[in-house]
Amino acid sequence: MLEVPFAPNNLGRHHVPRPLAFDRKKRLVAKGDFDRAFRHGSRARGSILLVVARPNGLAHTRLGLSVGKVIWKRAVKRNRVRRIFREAFRLCYGELPVGFDLVLIPAAPKLEPVLSATCAELVAMAHKAARRAAEKAAAAPPPRDAGGDRP
RNA sequence: UGAGAAGCCCGGGCGGCCGCUCCGAACAAGCUGCGAGUCAGCGAAGUCGGGGAGGAAAGUCCGGACUCCACGGGUCAGGGUGGUUGUCAACGGCAACCGAGCGCGAGCUCAGGGACAGUGCCACAGAAAACAAACCGCCGGCGGCUCUCGGGUCGUCGGUAAGGGUGAAAUGGUGCGGUAAGAGCGCACCGCGGAUGUGGUGACACAUCCGGCAGGGCAAACCCCACCCGGAGAAAGAUCAAAUAGGGAAGGUGAUGGCGACGACCCGCGCCGAGCACCUUCCGGGUAGAUCGUUCGAGGCCGGCCGCGAGGUCGGUCCCAGAGAAAUGGCCGCCGCUGCGAAAGCGGGACAGAAUCCGGCUUACAGGGCUUCUCACGUC
RNA sequence: GGCCCCAUCGUCUAGCCAGGCCUAGGACACCAGGUUUUCAUCCUGGCGACAGGGGUUCAAAUCCCCUUGGGGUCA
Numbered sequence: 001m002l003e004v005p006f007a008p009n010n011l012g013r014h015h016v017p018r019p020l021a022f023d024r025k026k027r028l029v030a031k032g033d034f035d036r037a038f039r040h041g042s043r044a045r046g047s048i049l050l051v052v053a054r055p056n057g058l059a060h061t062r063l064g065l066s067v068g069k070v071i072w073k074r075a076v077k078r079n080r081v082r083r084i085f086r087e088a089f090r091l092c093y094g095e096l097p098v099g100f101d102l103v104l105i106p107a108a109p110k111l112e113p114v115l116s117a118t119c120a121e122l123v124a125m126a127h128k129a130a131r132r133a134a135e136k137a138a139a140a141p142p143p144r145d146a147g148g149d150r151p
Numbered sequence: 152u153g154a155g156a157a158g159c160c161c162g163g164g165c166g167g168c169c170g171c172u173c174c175g176a177a178c179a180a181g182c183u184g185c186g187a188g189u190c191a192g193c194g195a196a197g198u199c200g201g202g203g204a205g206g207a208a209a210g211u212c213c214g215g216a217c218u219c220c221a222c223g224g225g226u227c228a229g230g231g232u233g234g235u236u237g238u239c240a241a242c243g244g245c246a247a248c249c250g251a252g253c254g255c256g257a258g259c260u261c262a263g264g265g266a267c268a269g270u271g272c273c274a275c276a277g278a279a280a281a282c283a284a285a286c287c288g289c290c291g292g293c294g295g296c297u298c299u300c301g302g303g304u305c306g307u308c309g310g311u312a313a314g315g316g317u318g319a320a321a322u323g324g325u326g327c328g329g330u331a332a333g334a335g336c337g338c339a340c341c342g343c344g345g346a347u348g349u350g351g352u353g354a355c356a357c358a359u360c361c362g363g364c365a366g367g368g369c370a371a372a373c374c375c376c377a378c379c380c381g382g383a384g385a386a387a388g389a390u391c392a393a394a395u396a397g398g399g400a401a402g403g404u405g406a407u408g409g410c411g412a413c414g415a416c417c418c419g420c421g422c423c424g425a426g427c428a429c430c431u432u433c434c435g436g437g438u439a440g441a442u443c444g445u446u447c448g449a450g451g452c453c454g455g456c457c458g459c460g461a462g463g464u465c466g467g468u469c470c471c472a473g474a475g476a477a478a479u480g481g482c483c484g485c486c487g488c489u490g491c492g493a494a495a496g497c498g499g500g501a502c503a504g505a506a507u508c509c510g511g512c513u514u515a516c517a518g519g520g521c522u523u524c525u526c527a528c529g530u531c
Numbered sequence: 532g533g534c535c536c537c538a539u540c541g542u543c544u545a546g547c548c549a550g551g552c553c554u555a556g557g558a559c560a561c562c563a564g565g566u567u568u569u570c571a572u573c574c575u576g577g578c579g580a581c582a583g584g585g586g587u588u589c590a591a592a593u594c595c596c597c598u599u600g601g602g603g604u605c606a
Contacts, residue, residue: 018169018170018197020169020170021170021171022170022171023171024171030439030440031439033476064476065476066476074503075503075504076502076503076504077503078504079480079504083480083481084481086170086481087169087480087481087482090169090170090171090481091169091170091481091482115481115482
């Protein structure tokens with residue numbers, strides 16, 4: 001469905017999905033998905049956040065957040081970190097690699113993230129982690145004959 | 152005007168763009184069902200309207216509602232509470248009053264009774280610390296020595312709790328009388344104990360009379376007295392049910408035995424599950440996950456009446472968060488508050504995030520507002 | 532989210548239930564001195580703590596309450 005720009009009578013009720021929406025499909029919900037991401041995912045660490053990426057075989061990318069009590073003791077501060085991370089994911093969704101589960105973990109305790117910097121680092125780290133995941137996928141399928149990589 | 156005391160309330164406002172969640176509409180790609188209809192149910196995406204953190208949501212210190220443990224009663228153990236009277240669903244909360252201490256005052260703080268029901272502890276110091284008691288003193292008798300013949304001094308036997316000293320605490324305090332010196336020994340006042348009377352529902356208060364004191368503290372030490380409390384907790388619990396494993400499961404009857412409410416025991420009850428025998432039926436258990444519980448409630452707001460008050464009652468009105476790796480947000484602009492600065496301007500904005508729900512308590516908190524009251528000074 | 536524990540020198544602990552002898556004991560560690568040619572061992576001495584705040588009591592590490600930090604457990 002190509003979006004026709006010239007359809008004046010359709011403006012009030014257009015059927016185009018909003019570009020910056022963040023609905024439930026893009027959220028990582030099940031406990032099993034988290035376990036798989038932590039076990040098999042590739043990681044990339046920046047100064048603000050740590051990205052764990054794993055291909056999910058879907059046509060979209062999903063977000064998971066893991067903000068523990070180590071980062072902030074007070075729930076208000078933890079919620080602030082979570083909201084900034086989620087907002088960065090939402091606003092930069094178009095620049096992220098497609099078809100991954102991304103788990104975001106704050107990189108340091110006592111973190112007070114700024115949205116613009118978080119956004120930039122999220123894109124960079126997500127691509128870095130996705131590249132590593134691709135390398136791992138290329139190395140993994142022939143686990144036996146490839147040998148020599150792992151001592 | 153200044154310094155205080157008590158109680159209550161608020162916890163920035165408006166707007167723009169982009170998002171999340173729940174509810175309700177109309178539209179609707181599509182899916183399911185059979186009666187096969189352009190029927191019924193479900194319904195993605197998008198659109199519109201409405202709701203969306205707190206006074207503490209926190210700590211989890213109490214009390215309930217709710218759910219399961221099949222149920223009821225009793226004894227002991229264990230735990231909690233402690234002025235009185237109320238209030239409340241209940242409470243360790245709250246209100247009014249009583250008592251003690253503190254404050255010029257408004258007010259604030261504390262808390263049951265029993266230490267002759269019993270057991271226990273009171274270190275150090277001190278003569279003595281709980282069947283009391285004489286260390287230094289003071290006073291008297293007797294004896295020795297001395298003598299300036301008043302006395303002094305040593306020893307001994309007594310009297311004495313006024314003085315010294317120790318201590319947190321030593322048989323009530325002050326004054327007068329009294330005495331060899333003293334002492335409730337006597338008296339006055341205060342304190343204390345008892346009896347009687349009056350007032351009060353009561354805790355208690357007041358008055359009169361009697362008693363010379365009747366003998367310390369610690370029960371937030373064990374304990375005694377009165378009252379209250381079964382245990383677990385929404386990860387409680389109920390329903391549906393992929394995958395995997397795979398054949399028992401449920402019900403009834405009978406006897407025996409065991410069991411229960413998770414501290415022990417007893418009584419009633421005959422419940423529950425296991426083993427055995429027989430009979431009947433064919434599904435049952437259950438993980439991931441999903442749904443319910445889950446938000447209408449001891450509810451909020453307004454008004455009348457009753458009550459000093461906590462609160463009660465009647466009427467009207469409103470629906471006011473329901474998430475689930477967990478929404479209630481992000482980025483800006485203007486105004487208001489406030490700090491610095493001559494100004495332009497540059498900052499600051501607390502404590503803190505629902506997780507089944509209520510009533511309290513406690514703790515954290517920038518700033519601001521209101522009401523009542525007290526004291527001091529000034530003016531009229 | 533609920534429930535239940537714990538807190539004493541730098542570390543591991545004793546004392547707490549029955550309050551006073553606690554100016555809080557011990558071991559390891561650290562520091563200084565001695566022994567030894569030197570190091571180690573050994574000997575002597577020193578440093579060093581009741582999580583914080585209230586209350587009860589004449590007196591609190593100990594009893595009671597609140598707060599703050601740790602930890603365990605339950606699907």
